[in-house]
Ligand SMILES: Nc1ncnc2c1ncn2[C@@H]1O[C@H](COP(=O)(O)OP(=O)(O)OP(=O)(O)O)[C@@H](O)[C@H]1O
């Protein structure tokens with residue numbers, strides 16, 4: 001037992017202390033967080049636009065007068081559907097590699113490419129979450145808003161959106177957590193994320209246990225922390241409507 | 244229902260110019276023809292009660308009046324302007340004819356105060372302070388002032404529906420549309436909502452009410468419309484339609500409801 005403990009200590013020193021290898025993990029964690037955070041922001045931005053187009057088309061196209069306006073609207077709806085189909089139908093790692101090796105060939109900034117790629121990826125999933133949220137709000141809410149003279153956008157903003165946000169917050173948080181873990185493929189485009197950092201240490205030290213367990217624990221801590229944060233936010237939102 | 248005669252005369256004298264005109268209104272959902280040819284003129288101060296069996300198109304008619312449903316034929320005018328015209332700003336019109344729904348449709352994420360003041364403030368009809376003052380005054384009138392900071396979920400159905408009426412009233416509308424406002428309520432709460440509506444009627448509000456409450460129709464209506472199968476089958480004063488209906492379908496319907 002004593003011997004095992006000593007061996008562990010030695011490995012710990014080798015993997016994290018020697019040559020300041022812990023810095024690799026820190027850089028990796030930083031990149032993982034930056035990529036996830038900005039990707040989620042881009043994703044939400046795309047998702048809001050896409051879900052608004054999709055849900056508005058779904059609820060109003062039957063009543064629209066035929067004409068160029070409807071044709072343009074129909075085109076954008078198709079485009080949004082295509083986007084969602086393609087993104088959900090192909091592996092994320094392939095999207096990332098296409099982004100890096102085919103589309104953004106001129107830049108060597110892997111972090112930026114990863115942000116864009118994961119953002120576009122996440123947008124498709126979040127769009128469907130938001131659309132589901134909008135659909136889950138009773139038709140009567142939109143009608144009540146409109147019947148008071150508010151226009152479509154005012155009703156969306158003041159009445160539908162707050163309710164949607166509350167309804168989808170758990171799913172949104174879940175998506176962020178999934179995304180955070182998905183960024184672990186960033187190494188495919190030479191980005192030093194947390195996973196890649198752990199793997200580098202493993203390669204350099206020929207010791208797999210320490211770096212991989214460490215990486216797993218760091219992911220776990222971040223995810224659990226995020227989950228707690230969201231839980232608190234949800235409770236606050238719930239209080240505000242007197243449940 | 245006691246002071247019927249005198250009240251009726253007063254009400255009639257208060258009826259003014261034409262407010263809503265409906266001509267040859269048609270509405271179909273796909274192959275289903277719901278409104279086949281509906282014509283109606285509603286004057287300022289008038290209380291119109293719409294009766295008819297389930298599925299006869301009452302709700303659809305009401306929702307066509309503020310274009311929550313887009314008519315598939317015919318024309319509607321509001322204060323002389325054709326609202327079925329493509330260039331009509333329907334939001335402006337809707338702000339002047341507010342609707343009370345069967346399911347209340349209060350905004351669950353907003354306090355009662357916000358439920359009532361949101362639209363008038365966002366549409367810049369009132370400042371927040373004015374809107375707050377109006378909300379308090381109107382809530383006081385329906386006996387719910389102490390609920391101003393509550394949320395809809397915390398209220399009973401009857402209370403929610405009274406709030407929904409206040410929310411519509413706060414817009415100072417020219418006409419109020421009611422779609423079976425008491426049908427979703429437990430029986431013991433029907434009275435409190437109806438009495439608010441009766442009071443509104445006394446004050447001269449123009450009202451179009453879909454209801455199965457024949458007593459309310461007798462007491463308040465000055466025009467009763469009986470619809471069946473997408474047409475207006477019979478219309479007239481409450482006495483004419485409710486006491487002495489000419490059409491077999493009206494007689495049949497009344498026999499069933501009054502039983
Ligand atoms: N959005 C819609 N799509 C398809 N059919 C509809 C729609 N709205 C109403 N209908 C149909 O139109 C017919 C008339 O409905 P409407 O709600 O106007 O009747 P109603 O007289 O209000 O009946 P009730 O007393 O049950 O409320 C019904 O057969 C109904 O199923």
Ligand SMILES: [Mg+2]
Nearest residue numbers: 301302303423
């Ligand atoms: Mg109905």
